[in-house]
Amino acid sequence: MANRADPAVKAGSGHEPSRDATLRSFTGYSMKRAFHAIQADLKDVLEPFGLRMLTFSALVVIVDNPGLRQAELADALVIERPNMVLIVDQLVEAGLISRAPAEGDRRAYALRPTEEGCALYQRATAAVRAHDERMTKNLDEEKRQLLVSALGLIEAVQWEEDDNGERS
Amino acid sequence: MANRADPAVKAGSGHEPSRDATLRSFTGYSMKRAFHAIQADLKDVLEPFGLRMLTFSALVVIVDNPGLRQAELADALVIERPNMVLIVDQLVEAGLISRAPAEGDRRAYALRPTEEGCALYQRATAAVRAHDERMTKNLDEEKRQLLVSALGLIEAVQWEEDDNGERS
DNA sequence: ATATAACAGTTATGCCTTATAACGGATTTG
DNA sequence: CAAATCCGTTATAAGGCATAACTGTTATAT
Numbered sequence: 001m002a003n004r005a006d007p008a009v010k011a012g013s014g015h016e017p018s019r020d021a022t023l024r025s026f027t028g029y030s031m032k033r034a035f036h037a038i039q040a041d042l043k044d045v046l047e048p049f050g051l052r053m054l055t056f057s058a059l060v061v062i063v064d065n066p067g068l069r070q071a072e073l074a075d076a077l078v079i080e081r082p083n084m085v086l087i088v089d090q091l092v093e094a095g096l097i098s099r100a101p102a103e104g105d106r107r108a109y110a111l112r113p114t115e116e117g118c119a120l121y122q123r124a125t126a127a128v129r130a131h132d133e134r135m136t137k138n139l140d141e142e143k144r145q146l147l148v149s150a151l152g153l154i155e156a157v158q159w160e161e162d163d164n165g166e167r168s
Numbered sequence: 169m170a171n172r173a174d175p176a177v178k179a180g181s182g183h184e185p186s187r188d189a190t191l192r193s194f195t196g197y198s199m200k201r202a203f204h205a206i207q208a209d210l211k212d213v214l215e216p217f218g219l220r221m222l223t224f225s226a227l228v229v230i231v232d233n234p235g236l237r238q239a240e241l242a243d244a245l246v247i248e249r250p251n252m253v254l255i256v257d258q259l260v261e262a263g264l265i266s267r268a269p270a271e272g273d274r275r276a277y278a279l280r281p282t283e284e285g286c287a288l289y290q291r292a293t294a295a296v297r298a299h300d301e302r303m304t305k306n307l308d309e310e311k312r313q314l315l316v317s318a319l320g321l322i323e324a325v326q327w328e329e330d331d332n333g334e335r336s
Numbered sequence: 337a338t339a340t341a342a343c344a345g346t347t348a349t350g351c352c353t354t355a356t357a358a359c360g361g362a363t364t365t366g
Numbered sequence: 367c368a369a370a371t372c373c374g375t376t377a378t379a380a381g382g383c384a385t386a387a388c389t390g391t392t393a394t395a396t
Binding site for chain 2: 023
């Protein structure tokens, strides 16, 4: 479960500072490394609740938006609809949400949290918040907000309809 | 607070602001979304070169550190050794690197870029740099540096040997 | 009204990434 | 020399992500 590695500290020959200096100049690479660390930690945090990153995310959105449909949930999480099925299945089987027929549309489902789902939501969200604060404990509040802001700006680039295409 | 274009905004009723407001309060969630955007864009950028994110990363490290071994490469990229095999195989088959026996150790390989590998490194790196600048074009240089710095601080948390029991 | 298109959820499928156990060969260590 | 360790490898498994295609249902267009 807990896997620790220490590639940074090498007590051997040489004093290679970092072999990935070029890659470090890319924002995306640093983000991959940081996200990898978060992902590993969050996995351990959610395991006691029987949740994974995606099932936790789905549960949160459902609790915050009771009655929404699977397609809306998939859109909110940027997950393809086919991949949403198993996630919702898992939450239903765990008794955390209900998949009731949507009124006025016999092909859609209305997703709602159960009482257990709401209870687990509270506990899991608190644990994840503690995890998040632990991961960002070396950032002061100003830096943390700037980080989130920067991440949002990066994500927003993909929504821009630029005709600029210089590849292929 | 900051609201950006939502992908799932469809004509009709309502003006649902964002269904993932709670998740947005977590640093890790914003990072996942931003990294997902970068990953998707980078995939298209590298495809013309016959490279994936991992093969590109490996090629860069090999060019920057000619002669290193697979285990060192795996450590540099935080990849398990078994998963390194196929990546190196692919680079060898593409004629971008050579897997020569390491001198002084008959079980290890010394990885070196071929001339083609160096040439592709130049072109691919330039393309990835353009990609990176495009993804961060909405950040001024100060913000970008702060972003990278913050990502490094987050990644560094996992190397700290905390005896602090957060839960369970 | 009826044919057609669009939509909701599902199934099946495949690729990529990541992680672990275990093996043979080589090297180091006691 | 024997045991432990290391290098690269194979096999295997789980998870995330993407696409095509199918069923029923709803909306639309003539």
